[in-house]
Amino acid sequence: MADMAAEEQTLQGEQLNGQIQSPADLRMAVASEGVRPAGAPIIEVEGLTRHYGKLEAVKGISFEVYPGEIFGFLGPNGAGKSTTINMLCTLLRPTAGRARIAGYDLVTQRNKVRESIGLIFQDPSLDDRLTADENLRFHATVYGLPAAVSKQRREELLKMVDLYDRRDQLVRTFSGGMKRRLEIARGLLHYPRVLFLDEPTIGLDPQTRLHLWSYILNLRQQKQITMFLTTHYMDEAEYCDRIAIIDHGKIVALDTPSRLKDMVGGDVIRLRTSDNAVAAQQIKEHFGVEPRENKGELVFEIAGGEELVPRIVEKVTARIASISVRRPTLDDVFIKLTGREIRDEEADARELMRGFMRSRRWGRR
Amino acid sequence: MATTVVTPQPVRMEQSLTPINGPFRRNLNTIVIIWYREVLRFVRDWIRIITSLAQPLMFLFIFGSGLSSSLNVVGSQANLPPGTPTLDFRTFLFPGVLSMTVLFTSIFSAISIVWDREFGFLREMLVAPISRTSLVLGKALGGSTIAMLQGTIMLIFAPLVGVNLSVGLVVKLMLEMLLLAFSLTSLGIVIASRMKSMEGFQMIMQFFLMPMFFLSGALFPLRNLPGWLAFLTKINPVTYGVDPLRQAVLRALNLPQFVLDALGLGVKVFDTTLSTSVELLIVAILGLIFIVWGALAFNKQD
Numbered sequence A: 001m002a003d004m005a006a007e008e009q010t011l012q013g014e015q016l017n018g019q020i021q022s023p024a025d026l027r028m029a030v031a032s033e034g035v036r037p038a039g040a041p042i043i044e045v046e047g048l049t050r051h052y053g054k055l056e057a058v059k060g061i062s063f064e065v066y067p068g069e070i071f072g073f074l075g076p077n078g079a080g081k082s083t084t085i086n087m088l089c090t091l092l093r094p095t096a097g098r099a100r101i102a103g104y105d106l107v108t109q110r111n112k113v114r115e116s117i118g119l120i121f122q123d124p125s126l127d128d129r130l131t132a133d134e135n136l137r138f139h140a141t142v143y144g145l146p147a148a149v150s151k152q153r154r155e156e157l158l159k160m161v162d163l164y165d166r167r168d169q170l171v172r173t174f175s176g177g178m179k180r181r182l183e184i185a186r187g188l189l190h191y192p193r194v195l196f197l198d199e200p201t202i203g204l205d206p207q208t209r210l211h212l213w214s215y216i217l218n219l220r221q222q223k224q225i226t227m228f229l230t231t232h233y234m235d236e237a238e239y240c241d242r243i244a245i246i247d248h249g250k251i252v253a254l255d256t257p258s259r260l261k262d263m264v265g266g267d268v269i270r271l272r273t274s275d276n277a278v279a280a281q282q283i284k285e286h287f288g289v290e291p292r293e294n295k296g297e298l299v300f301e302i303a304g305g306e307e308l309v310p311r312i313v314e315k316v317t318a319r320i321a322s323i324s325v326r327r328p329t330l331d332d333v334f335i336k337l338t339g340r341e342i343r344d345e346e347a348d349a350r351e352l353m354r355g356f357m358r359s360r361r362w363g364r365r
Numbered sequence B: 001m002a003t004t005v006v007t008p009q010p011v012r013m014e015q016s017l018t019p020i021n022g023p024f025r026r027n028l029n030t031i032v033i034i035w036y037r038e039v040l041r042f043v044r045d046w047i048r049i050i051t052s053l054a055q056p057l058m059f060l061f062i063f064g065s066g067l068s069s070s071l072n073v074v075g076s077q078a079n080l081p082p083g084t085p086t087l088d089f090r091t092f093l094f095p096g097v098l099s100m101t102v103l104f105t106s107i108f109s110a111i112s113i114v115w116d117r118e119f120g121f122l123r124e125m126l127v128a129p130i131s132r133t134s135l136v137l138g139k140a141l142g143g144s145t146i147a148m149l150q151g152t153i154m155l156i157f158a159p160l161v162g163v164n165l166s167v168g169l170v171v172k173l174m175l176e177m178l179l180l181a182f183s184l185t186s187l188g189i190v191i192a193s194r195m196k197s198m199e200g201f202q203m204i205m206q207f208f209l210m211p212m213f214f215l216s217g218a219l220f221p222l223r224n225l226p227g228w229l230a231f232l233t234k235i236n237p238v239t240y241g242v243d244p245l246r247q248a249v250l251r252a253l254n255l256p257q258f259v260l261d262a263l264g265l266g267v268k269v270f271d272t273t274l275s276t277s278v279e280l281l282i283v284a285i286l287g288l289i290f291i292v293w294g295a296l297a298f299n300k301q302d
Helices: A002-012 A023-028 A081-088 A110-116 A132-142 A147-160 A176-188 A206-223 A257-262 A276-287 A305-315 A330-338 A345-364 B023-044 B046-068 B089-118 B121-126 B132-161 B167-194 B198-214 B227-234 B239-251 B257-262 B276-300
Strands: A043-052 A055-065 A070-074 A096-101 A117-120 A194-198 A226-231 A242-247 A250-255 A267-273 A292-294 A297-302 A320-326
Touching: A043 A081, A055 A081, A055 A096, A055 A242, A055 A250, A070 A081, A070 A206, A081 A096, A081 A194, A081 A226, A110 A117, A117 A176, A132 A147, A132 A176, A132 B023, A147 A176, A176 A206, A206 A226, A242 A257, A242 A330, A250 A257, A250 A330, A257 A330, A267 A276, A267 A305, A276 A297, A276 A305, A305 A320, B023 B046, B023 B132, B046 B089, B046 B132, B089 B121, B089 B132, B089 B167, B089 B198, B089 B239, B121 B132, B132 B167, B132 B276, B167 B239, B167 B276, B239 B276
Parallel strands: A070 A226, A070 A242, A117 A194, A194 A226
Antiparallel strands: A043 A055, A043 A096, A242 A250, A267 A297, A267 A320, A292 A297
16 A cells, blocks of 8 residues: 555656656656556446357457556557457457447447547557647547637647647647557547557557657546557556457456466576476476476576575576576466467568558658 | 545536537538638649649640550541641540549549548547538539649640630639549549548559559540440440540631541440530439439448
């Protein structure tokens, strides 16, 4: 409780005025530890399924998101994250299953759902031939904000994302981070109850990503807005209150980041030896865990890893080239659950291509 | 790991406190603002305006001048009395070039939907609480307005090719171009609704746009054509837009009747020469069919 209060204070203090310097600061600002959802869910999903021809992209997933939560969807590319978010924001019709958002049925009350949600797309969706303010005005009109409300609201949000001074400049003169901030302002313009963010920081540099997250967390704090986001960045998933890990169209785990990491069963130890087979045998004998071999390294999880290092060195007769101990990450959770790493090389190449296409697009338009 | 139960703070129901325009008003405003966006983008992008003048100007002054030096459409016959007004080929070509400008601008502007849908702005519109029909209508009106404006800019060159402009003629040409542009933008929207990506663009260009241009009578009179060619020109919507423009331009020149007769004015269907009002009616009806088709296609899509 005392910790919580301290964190609260930090939140309202310097950090939220854009003063966050490092990912560690940011993580400090996340009050995610042990938050238990309360109240009626604002997103209820039951058996949601989507087929593309014979391919089952999303295989009957169910979950609930509670008001004020930051709920993350974590998984490798092609796991079904974008398909799910596209269904939830009415861009894609589910093949089967039901979902309610803010109490409205996804299929039968589509326009009501649309009024209740805001969306930050994976790809930029601003008109960069228009000014920042024109983009917002457009959005306000389409969402039916009366002129007076629209004017006041635009001003308020442009100030919030620090773009008020540049409101009359063309969006094409903006940096990637500024465009993202403008999209966030736009997504919030019509007072949505839920904000969907599809890979909100993809293609942004680390500094900008950090900055963006400080906005997102700030927002949750000030506006009590519910956020649903997808990501394949482990460190970003850590900012979420709860995470659903999705793989091959199914949710394989759903909990708070810290409890997910507890599933790994302690610290992760990596060991490089002259004879891995012998070392593995000895570790199994003395510590009761069976190490996996990964890229010439032995990997295993064990509680209290740091204290165990001397004993490992003592028991393993094979010559040890290196040994490392670290706290488990969500990547370890994913490996534990699926036997694979979240970002394989193929996905990396694809993402690179994507980034390349995007930069070309930004340049051209 | 101590679990702290956070008392749920009441979610501020900001939304319920905000009056939001009703669906009708919202959709109407949407049509207007999508139209406004197209126009705003057009007016700001003067580089695009200049570059898209290049093609029609090349047709008018290179192709047109090249041909007119070897033939005058009417009047070069040796047996005409001196003083008979002759018609420069470029004068004949000018309305064709106007419709070409309208054709290309309309279709390109409509097909930009595909680009917009995949990456940009349209995605934002598609999750908004408005009907697809408003999007389609706004886009059709916006696209046709800029196509008309682009055609109107071409009128600057009219005096250079022997066309006498009056206020009345300019207004008439603008209205006719707007009607043609609306039909063609709507047709473009129908095409766009069937395109998954911009990859099909080249094909549209080669198998749709160029034939529509060449078969419209923009470049030559639609008289004494072989049967197959005559047939193709008559099923081409653009044909019914070119002829009224040409008649408006040429009739303002006070040419003798036999010159006008020789130019093959008026599209002939089943041995009947259509009047310009019937032709414009055909353009309007086609436009109506296309826009309804386009709206249905977009409503069906998700």
